[in-house]
Amino acid sequence: MPLGEFEVIARYFTRATPRRDVLLGVGDDAALLAPPPGQALVAATDTLVEGRHFLPGTPPLSVGHNALAVNLSDLAAMGADPAWALLALSLPDPDERWLEEFAGGLHALATRHGVALVGGDTVSGPLVVTVAVLGFVPADAALRRSGAKPGDAVYVSGTPGVAAAGLDLLRRGVMTFESRDPRVQRMLFAEPRLALGRALRGRASAAMDVSDGLLGDLDKLARASTVGAVLELERLPIAPMLADAYDRAQCERLVLHGGDDYELLFTMPADGAAARAAEIAEQAGCAVHRIGRIVAGEGVRCLREGREEPVTGGGYDHFAH
């Protein structure tokens, strides 16, 4: 006998939370929450569609992880502390094993970052997962896309492109979802950079998360700041596991156009940037790499050893591809 909607919510998505700011969680018409005084509320929502944002057959543990992670990454990009999440889940059948694993992936990530699932909706339909997250940041410390100034240094965290390599391996059938290969694992379970977002408060002039590819996202950051940007191709961080497996051009394509690593792209005044970057990396527990600079004007130009080089291919657009 199939599970009913209310049973699904009760069994898989209702968990006790240690958060004392949840006055009323899952189970009523809406959640009642107590925001901390004096901070801005930060709100984001993202949707994952099967076949579009994740491959058919993706382990539900990963779908649950990423449905929340993609949203937490948005909060990280604002420098925010996440607090609460709402889940809207449309799925074809309330398959118990699928639901249990999905909920496990979502709750594990939520627990790691102190997030309480406070409400939601489960409906029968195509596999589409939407999460909305809420968090806080001191209003004047929020990181926006629009603060970059000519002369600022451009940074990216970690080693973007690894998840894209994992996706490619899965797509081509070279590896399966069960593979322990770190590229596949990155694709399935990349961790949003919340500690980095906090470390950037008061230090970064602009920030965003890399969700549509480094090149396209830098273009968006530059547009929001009404500036241009120069990307120095020889500075792109290439993970050793990519350098070992692909030639330089392939590595750069993965880094410039891949988008599922949840890395952050940010800018800082160039003056003292190196020392500040070292502090940030220490505080966040992850590497940050200087990859270019903000300039007056508009658009993103790519340089290699100082000479301009055209780069083909754009950022990921969920309607265009």
Place this chain on the structure above:
Amino acid sequence: MPLGEFEVIARYFTRATPRRDVLLGVGDDAALLAPPPGQALVAATDTLVEGRHFLPGTPPLSVGHNALAVNLSDLAAMGADPAWALLALSLPDPDERWLEEFAGGLHALATRHGVALVGGDTVSGPLVVTVAVLGFVPADAALRRSGAKPGDAVYVSGTPGVAAAGLDLLRRGVMTFESRDPRVQRMLFAEPRLALGRALRGRASAAMDVSDGLLGDLDKLARASTVGAVLELERLPIAPMLADAYDRAQCERLVLHGGDDYELLFTMPADGAAARAAEIAEQAGCAVHRIGRIVAGEGVRCLREGREEPVTGGGYDHFAH
């Protein structure tokens, strides 16, 4: 040439808002909002799936209206003032006319209730619309499902069942989406009862919105309050347009099992209930009808002129049907 995701968001979902508590709206990684001090934040999310929650071919104006209305109804049921909304839209093609009408329906309702659309995500996929809404209520005035006590009177607002009649007319092809018939119009554009929710603050002992049918929802309210309920069938409010078109048994089925009118179900202490109900109706600008009472025990019993009568059919469950 198809519209890109970013163009869709910029063109259809980015509007100026008079709300001064929106520090940063659509266009960054997340929205920055300023909740009012001293109130609880109220959060809800609901999903509409084509073919499940609305008929294929439903005018996009109605889809946009209902995607927000179903969420505002949840806030009404908490006695909350709505403030902000997030939209996650998965649709097969970024058809410009569809998007324009959809956005028109959503924005018209948002404007009527002072709601600002502050963020969202648009993706290519099956037609699935998820909205999350945020609002406020003084924490001690929030209406919950769990406060009903034995002896309380049970009330419902307006005339539920009219939207279900409209849906039936559309399903059977008796009328089209273009019909001006008030039953079809109710199905397409029922208005959430926000003024009623406010009027119930400090007066209702429990409340919820009727989304899965009056009978099933009264059962949920009773469960949440660990009480039972008696529904007096002869007291059910039957809209004249239903009474004119259907026999009594059909009318009762529509009222007991229909769910798209956004009416509120609530309980109040029986002592002085009639006078209080009159004040509420006056303040909310809508009729409220006493339909039963809360009793000790569990479950919902239906009485007709004091004699128990079994009622077949249950509430709407989005997985079971």
